[in-house]
Amino acid sequence: MVIGAGMAGMAATLFAAQQGLHVVQAGLTGEVIYASGVFDLLGVYPPKERRVRNDPWDALNELVTAEPHHPYARLAPDAIRTAMDTLTAYLAEIGLPYKGHRNRNTTLLTPVGTVKRTYRVPESMWAGSQALAAKAPCLIVDLVGLRGFSARQMVETLGSAWPDLRTATIDVPGTSVHGPKYPEHVARMLEVEADRERFAAAIATHVNGAAYVGLPAVLGIYQTSEILADLEKHLNARVFEIPTMPPAITGLRLKEAFERHLPVLGVEAHYHHRVFDARPLPGGGFKLQMGKSEPEHSVLADRVLLATGRFIGKGLTPKRDGIHEALFNLPVHQPKHRDEWYAGTFLAPQGHAVSRAGIETDSQFQPVDAVGRVVHERLYAAGSILAHQDWMRTKSGVGLAVASAWGAVKAIAKQVATSS
Amino acid sequence: MKKNLETQVLVIGGGATGTGLVRDLALRGVRCLLVEKQDINAGASGANHGLLHSGARYIASDPASAKECREESDLIKRLAPHCVETTGGLFVAVAGDDETYIADFTDRCIQCGIHTQAVEIKDALDMEPVLSPETIAVYSVPDACVDPFKLSLDNLADAQAHGTAALRNTRIVRFEKSSEHIELVHLENHRTGERFAIKAEVIVNATGAWAGNVAAMAGAKINTLCSQGSLIITQNRLCHRVINRLRKATDGDILVPGGTVSIFGTTSVRIDDPEKKRPTVAEIDAMLPDGIAMVPKLADTRFIRAYAGVRPLVQSTLTADDRAVSRGFALIDHSEDGISNFMTITGGKLTTYRLMAEKTADRVCAHLGVGEACQTRTTPLPATNAGKWTEAGLTPKMWFQKKDPSDLLLCECEMVPTSVVDNISANIQEQGDQPSLRELGQRSRVGKGPCQGAFCSLRMTAHLYNEGLLRADQGLDELRDFLNERWRGVRPILWGQAVSQAELQEALHCGLYGLELSE
Numbered sequence: 001m002v003i004g005a006g007m008a009g010m011a012a013t014l015f016a017a018q019q020g021l022h023v024v025q026a027g028l029t030g031e032v033i034y035a036s037g038v039f040d041l042l043g044v045y046p047p048k049e050r051r052v053r054n055d056p057w058d059a060l061n062e063l064v065t066a067e068p069h070h071p072y073a074r075l076a077p078d079a080i081r082t083a084m085d086t087l088t089a090y091l092a093e094i095g096l097p098y099k100g101h102r103n104r105n106t107t108l109l110t111p112v113g114t115v116k117r118t119y120r121v122p123e124s125m126w127a128g129s130q131a132l133a134a135k136a137p138c139l140i141v142d143l144v145g146l147r148g149f150s151a152r153q154m155v156e157t158l159g160s161a162w163p164d165l166r167t168a169t170i171d172v173p174g175t176s177v178h179g180p181k182y183p184e185h186v187a188r189m190l191e192v193e194a195d196r197e198r199f200a201a202a203i204a205t206h207v208n209g210a211a212y213v214g215l216p217a218v219l220g221i222y223q224t225s226e227i228l229a230d231l232e233k234h235l236n237a238r239v240f241e242i243p244t245m246p247p248a249i250t251g252l253r254l255k256e257a258f259e260r261h262l263p264v265l266g267v268e269a270h271y272h273h274r275v276f277d278a279r280p281l282p283g284g285g286f287k288l289q290m291g292k293s294e295p296e297h298s299v300l301a302d303r304v305l306l307a308t309g310r311f312i313g314k315g316l317t318p319k320r321d322g323i324h325e326a327l328f329n330l331p332v333h334q335p336k337h338r339d340e341w342y343a344g345t346f347l348a349p350q351g352h353a354v355s356r357a358g359i360e361t362d363s364q365f366q367p368v369d370a371v372g373r374v375v376h377e378r379l380y381a382a383g384s385i386l387a388h389q390d391w392m393r394t395k396s397g398v399g400l401a402v403a404s405a406w407g408a409v410k411a412i413a414k415q416v417a418t419s420s
Numbered sequence: 421m422k423k424n425l426e427t428q429v430l431v432i433g434g435g436a437t438g439t440g441l442v443r444d445l446a447l448r449g450v451r452c453l454l455v456e457k458q459d460i461n462a463g464a465s466g467a468n469h470g471l472l473h474s475g476a477r478y479i480a481s482d483p484a485s486a487k488e489c490r491e492e493s494d495l496i497k498r499l500a501p502h503c504v505e506t507t508g509g510l511f512v513a514v515a516g517d518d519e520t521y522i523a524d525f526t527d528r529c530i531q532c533g534i535h536t537q538a539v540e541i542k543d544a545l546d547m548e549p550v551l552s553p554e555t556i557a558v559y560s561v562p563d564a565c566v567d568p569f570k571l572s573l574d575n576l577a578d579a580q581a582h583g584t585a586a587l588r589n590t591r592i593v594r595f596e597k598s599s600e601h602i603e604l605v606h607l608e609n610h611r612t613g614e615r616f617a618i619k620a621e622v623i624v625n626a627t628g629a630w631a632g633n634v635a636a637m638a639g640a641k642i643n644t645l646c647s648q649g650s651l652i653i654t655q656n657r658l659c660h661r662v663i664n665r666l667r668k669a670t671d672g673d674i675l676v677p678g679g680t681v682s683i684f685g686t687t688s689v690r691i692d693d694p695e696k697k698r699p700t701v702a703e704i705d706a707m708l709p710d711g712i713a714m715v716p717k718l719a720d721t722r723f724i725r726a727y728a729g730v731r732p733l734v735q736s737t738l739t740a741d742d743r744a745v746s747r748g749f750a751l752i753d754h755s756e757d758g759i760s761n762f763m764t765i766t767g768g769k770l771t772t773y774r775l776m777a778e779k780t781a782d783r784v785c786a787h788l789g790v791g792e793a794c795q796t797r798t799t800p801l802p803a804t805n806a807g808k809w810t811e812a813g814l815t816p817k818m819w820f821q822k823k824d825p826s827d828l829l830l831c832e833c834e835m836v837p838t839s840v841v842d843n844i845s846a847n848i849q850e851q852g853d854q855p856s857l858r859e860l861g862q863r864s865r866v867g868k869g870p871c872q873g874a875f876c877s878l879r880m881t882a883h884l885y886n887e888g889l890l891r892a893d894q895g896l897d898e899l900r901d902f903l904n905e906r907w908r909g910v911r912p913i914l915w916g917q918a919v920s921q922a923e924l925q926e927a928l929h930c931g932l933y934g935l936e937l938s939e
């Protein structure tokens with residue numbers, strides 16, 4: 001049983017199904033709408049020194065030496081690489097190809113004009129890093145009504161280092177009212193070929209020899225590759241997407257792809273279901289109560305992989321008296337007092353102590369208590385709920401989720417094999 | 421800015437007192453210049469409880485203040501009704517509270533002329549269902565809520581309409597004195613770095629908690645203490661009326677409604693420098709149990725922000741309890757210190773700002789030989805555009821009435837549309853300044869909703885770039901400044917759902933945008 005439908009839960013379900021395990025998965029996928037869709041492995045280390053890393057493997061080496069309790073330190077670099085490759089290979093198969101360099105991080109433009117390092121980007125964002133690297137003639141297009149995405153902002157912020165950057169603003173054709181535009185709405189529209197052509201025509205008049213055209217991430221939800229190819233043909237330029245602020249569709253694409261394809265692998269999926277109660281059984285397994293808004297039915301599971309996330313995911317409950325784990329009441333590694341959770345400045349480079357709170361595990365990703373004893377013989381944990389990591393500051397969210405899911409599934413498979 | 425300006429009166433400090441004073445003087449025909457080192461209401465006037473005191477809180481500790489509050493709150497309700505919500509107030513005792521204090525309450529109110537009435541517990545629970553089932557006594561009083569931003573901005577606007585000039589972001593560098601007289605006041609605009617000097621017949625120090633520092637710069641000495649008070653804002657309004665704890669005034673005993681929210685407080689912590697104020701986890705953890713005893717719902721309410729203000733307590737003798745030091749105001753004429761044209765007005769309350777301004781203006785006019793009488797006691801305060809947008813719920817109302825879908829909402833929590841932001845930035849530009857995210861936030865409800873500015877800050881930045889109001893990478897600095905500033909108020913109330921909000925904000929602004937990676 002996998003609890004959680006964030007990146008760690010999805011990856012764990014995939015890996016377990018590929019191992020031939022029978023998987024039931026439950027979890028809310030709502031929070032995925034916050035995902036940027038890019039796969040970070042390790043972009044900054046150490047965060048305190050604000051060191052931006054081009055080579056994530058070098059950085060990983062330093063990290064596991066300096067932080068032996070970090071979840072990455074529980075895995076060999078090769079295993080991490082295989083985990084990422086396995087995931088992206090699967091995504092390519094189901095129509096969501098990812099791109100990146102073999103050993104290097106790539107760059108990504110953000111709407112505030114900063115440049116981010118990340119490991120793998122959706123194919124639809126790939127041309128952006130090439131345009132940026134070459135400082136090639138490039139047009140950035142924004143849409144009337146799409147708030148928080150200003151081409152002018154990006155050009156003002158990046159323009160001094162990239163003189164061939166230009167802007168254009170277009171009205172989304174076919175939408176008559178001048179109300180707000182949402183990425184999902186535009187994306188669904190672009191799935192229709194005729195609308196896509198009108199959209200391309202509106203941009204075409206501004207291209208004027210630009211080799212690259214950057215757009216907010218709105219290029220469809222299901223047929224992004226086709227839409228991208230179509231636009232490139234119409235515009236005679238390389239086209240790329242730039243992530244938008246929430247609500248974005250980059251996460252939605254992943255969610256939809258997983259939800260449609262994981263069941264094909266034999267996964268029994270209960271998306272939009274929460275697990276309300278989890279009880280260990282005397283025989284060693286667990287009884288779980290789940291449902292949409294209240295417990296509706298129960299599942300018996302031999303083993304549980306907890307991938308319920310942190311605070312947004314509701315895996316951890318932050319109360320005034322301390323942080324609690326929501327389902328099993330597992331011991332949570334955390335600062336002594338609430339006063340120490342957060343630094344005085346939001347953007348303090350070292351980050352916040354609360355981000356490193358979470359569930360401690362052994363090398364098999366099994367939750368342990370304060371003295372290092374395994375809490376339940378058949379319980380595992382993966383993803384951001386794990387302690388001793390700060391994915392937001394080290395830019396390692398997806399990498400950590402996927403790598404720990406890989407490690408936990410391997411350990412489960414081993415336990416299953418030895419017990420039968 | 422021209423060098424060496426001249427004015428009749430220079431007022432230092434743009435809080436309720438300073439802005440009230442320039443209006444009082446302007447209506448008497450006196451030419452004034454107001455200088456404020458930051459922004460209007462950057463001090464205690466922008467960081468208080470917003471309670472227009474009936475006076476009942478002070479009946480035991482300071483009956484003279486109680487009477488002043490009663491008179492002044494009556495006047496403000498009549499003369500500036502657009503700044504006031506006449507909610508009424510309750511004093512509420514719960515099981516375990518001091519019985520003698522309860523028994524003496526009515527008599528003490530009567531002695532101060534404050535109208536009060538006993539309320540049946542059953543009726544009180546109907547009126548305010550959030551009250552504790554352990555409530556043992558309830559009295560009603562004529563408390564009300566006041567919007568301090570509107571009040572100060574309208575006072576200043578009316579003063580400006582009567583010839584007053586005002587300079588923000590301008591601080592005192594030094595006083596140039598002859599033997600008995602301040603000849604020139606040297607000032608600096610810390611945004612532009614520009615320096616200049618002002619010649620004034622009279623100089624008034626209305627800098628609240630900073631009064632001691634400013635007086636010292638002029639070579640005068642006053643003993644002021646700084647007492648920090650912290651408050652927390654609930655996401656939703658919990659009560660119709662002001663709810664006070666019926667006991668000797670102490671920490672954590674008032675819940676004040678304000679528009680769509682309620683504000684709970686306060687604390688009293690000695691600090692040595694008003695610049696060091698910031699609400700702490702310890703203060704909030706210490707006062708919440710008191711509030712929960714009176715209004716149990718405070719235990720599981722979502723809070724959206726904390727803030728702290730600094731009370732200047734004019735000190736006669738050192739005492740252990742800052743509440744025992746008078747909250748009545750002090751008007752000090754420094755001619756006793758050998759400076760003939762310098763005075764300080766400090767202490768007091770928001771509720772008594774007008775009286776403080778009147779008394780100070782009387783003294784100033786005596787000095788100038790101006791015979792005009794005070795008009796603020798009788799002339800209503802005109803409502804202006806400048807203070808209009810801070811009222812919670814006003815922008816949604818207007819936005820719905822307008823029904824113009826192309827007027828996009830930049831802040832969805834508080835429903836602040838583009839047109840309002842444009843209006844405010846035009847206003848700031850008219851004053852000769854560049855609108856910053858922080859100032860737009862101060863003058864509107866932007867960033868004050870549950871998202872804490874995580875999203876609206878991005879929409880506003882993008883909009884300001886589109887309007888040409890931000891250039892190069894200024895937007896990154898603006899964002900950093902805005903987010904760090906908001907953080908001060910969010911950090912102490914981070915538990916429960918607010919933690920998820922903070923995580924989302926960090927995932928976006930740090931995880932994705934990497935805003936922390938450069939300064």
Ligand SMILES: Cc1cc2nc3c(=O)[nH]c(=O)nc-3n(C[C@H](O)[C@H](O)[C@H](O)COP(=O)(O)OP(=O)(O)OC[C@H]3O[C@@H](n4cnc5c(N)ncnc54)[C@H](O)[C@@H]3O)c2cc1C
Pocket residue numbers: 432433434435436437438455456457458459460461462463464465466467468469470471472473590591592626627628629630634647648649650651686728729730731765766767768769770771772
């Ligand atoms: C926590 C708290 C809660 C309160 N609640 C209430 C309440 O509910 N009801 C009520 O009636 N009263 C309340 N008060 C009291 C009330 O807020 C203050 O008495 C009132 O706001 C003081 O106004 P002021 O203009 O004198 O001072 P301030 O508002 O502090 O103004 C002083 C100004 O001077 C400026 N300044 C300082 N130094 C310089 C310089 N060198 N050059 C130029 N400018 C300078 C500052 O930036 C500031 O804007 C509360 C106070 C606190 C702290």
